[in-house]
Amino acid sequence: MDSAADVSWTAPTNDGGDPITGYRVRIWRESTALAEVETSSESIVLDRLDNGTEYRVVVTSVNTVGESVASEPALVTPATVPDPPLDITALRQDQGADVSWTAPSNDGGDAIASYRIQVQTGDKPPKRFIATESPHSIRGLHNGTTYSVTVSAINSVGDSVASEPALVTPATVPDPPTSLNATAVDGAVNLEWSASSNDGGDSITGYRIRIWRENVVITEFDTPITSASVPGLTNGVDYRVTVTSVNTVGESVASESAFVMPISPPVVTPPAIDPPVIDPPVIDPPVVDPPVVDPPVVEPPVVVGPPVVDPPVVDPPIINPPVADPPAADPPPTVRPPSPPVDVAVISATRKSITVGWRVGDSGGAPVIDFIVHKSRYKNRGFTVWPDSISAAPRLELQKPGRGGLYVRVIAVTAQGESAPSQVTLVARAKKLANTKYGGRALE
Structure with missing residues (x-):
């Protein structure tokens, strides 16, 4: 146990004729007694020990007569798991x-x-x-x-x-490059190859090129790309070329060898050209024209004419522009009394009222300010002004009459006067009395 010891034992078969009342446990380190503990059970945990130190433990049985001799010693070394590496x-x-x-x-x-x-x-x-x-x-x-x-x-x-x-990250050297191609040119070789698909678990950082001549490396250099040009070679000499892949682990095995021989460009001899035959030029003798002699110049006599007189300066006449009359003004608009309202009709009706509406006819050039509604029980006579019927709006709510019918007509009013009445319109029919003989009621 960690810094402790778990001690247990078996009770003796002989209690000496008196029941065992307990046990006495003693712990020793080398020859030094460290502790003495009494217990009535047959096991005990001893703590506060040092891990890695060997201890000796003995147990005695106790009754009312006294204490037995010590048991055989038990050795114990407390321990726990180690610290981590x-x-x-x-x-x-x-x-x-x-x-x-x-x-x-x-x-x-x-x-x-x-x-x-x-x-x-x-x-x-x-x-x-x-x-x-x-x-x-x-x-x-x-x-x-x-x-x-x-x-x-x-x-x-x-x-x-x-x-x-x-x-x-485990890794190894990469696989070698593939498809190495060497092209010979004058005193040099151009190389191309394909990168390996297996980088060994670590990215390829470059390639190492070796040029061999009779199994001896004469040129070695690195490049980060998959092509190179190698100058300084001798035309007509066979060379062997190998390429390896390189990563941080190391260098791959060599690729398949490529063999190449640099060559000189062919010498082109220009064709022999005979020089052209040039005949000497034929020179004609010079032609000499006779000298040209101009005739003598004779000046005519000077004739004196009449004096030159300048004509008088005449100012142009002043012409005044014609005066145009101003345009005639439009005559003022004609204002006249309005025409009668039209389309007088019932808009809506309830059991107690009727709403009558109409449209404005020709207002005569002035705005309509009022409408006056006339009523009558007869179509062609007896019209009077409906109380409170003067309205600025083209509609009016009227109370339904009793049993009689109801005719209306409407007059429009402007600042120029009143219109003639509109056509008479029946807005409510007269109620008929039912035959009281049969106990009937009024019918509409």
């Missing part, structure tokens, strides 16, 4: 890694027997390896995949907590 490193290898660590200074009081290496990537189940010492090589990993590596120390009590993780 330190300084974890993981050096990448081809499909694996070499893992190193430093053992913890605290083994928990019990010697470390082994170490558990755990390797995990993403959410996949971890891989576990048991090692007895550092460093330890692990295999079975995938090149180009990053793994988290932890180490735990193990003693007889159990595993320590995991160490701090170390990250590692």
Whole structure:
């Protein structure tokens, strides 16, 4: 146990003729008695011990007569799990890694027997390896995949907590380039190739070109691209060319060899051309024209004419523009009394009232300010002004008459006067009395 010991025993078969009342437990470190504890049970936990220290424990039985001799001693060494390892490193290898660590200074009081290496990537189940010492090589990993590596120390009590993780990405050298093509030119060679599809788990950083002559490398250089031109070669000499892929792990094996011989360009001899035959020019004797003699110039006599008189200056006549009469003004508009309203009709009706509406006819050039409604029970006579019927709107709500019918006509009013009455319109029919002989009622 961690800093403790769990001690248990079996009661003796002989109690000496008196029941056992308890037990006395004594703990020793080397020859020094550390503690004495009494208990009535047959087990006890002794704590506050030092992990890794061996203790000797004896037990005696006690009854009312006294104490028995001590039992055979039991040796116990308290212990717990160790501390985790330190300084974890993981050096990448081809499909694996070499893992190193430093053992913890605290083994928990019990010697470390082994170490558990755990390797995990993403959410996949971890891989576990048991090692007895550092460093330890692990295999079975995938090149180009990053793994988290932890180490735990193990003693007889159990595993320590995991160490701090170390990250590692296994890798190896890439595959060689493919499709190497060499083209010979004058004193040089032009090279092209295809990159390998397998970079060994680590990106290719460049390519190494070697030019061989009779199994001796005469030129070697690196390039980051998949083509190169190699100058300074001798025309007519055979050369062998190889290319390797390079990453941070190292250099691949060489590609397939390409053989090439630089050549001189062909010498083109120009055709022989005879010089042209040039005949001497024929020169005619010069033609000499006789001199031309101009006749003498005779000037005519000077004749004096009459004096030159300038004509008088005459100003042009002043012409005044014609005066146009102003345009005649339009006559003022003619204003006349309005014409009668039209389309007098019932708009709506209830049991108690009637709403009559109409349209304005010709207003005579002035706005309509009022309408006057006349009523009568007869179509062609007896019209009077309906009380409170003067309205500025082209509609009016009227109370229904009793049993008689109702005719109306409407007059429009402007500032120029009143219109003639509109056509007479029947807005309510007279009610007929039912035959009271049969107990009837008024019918509409």
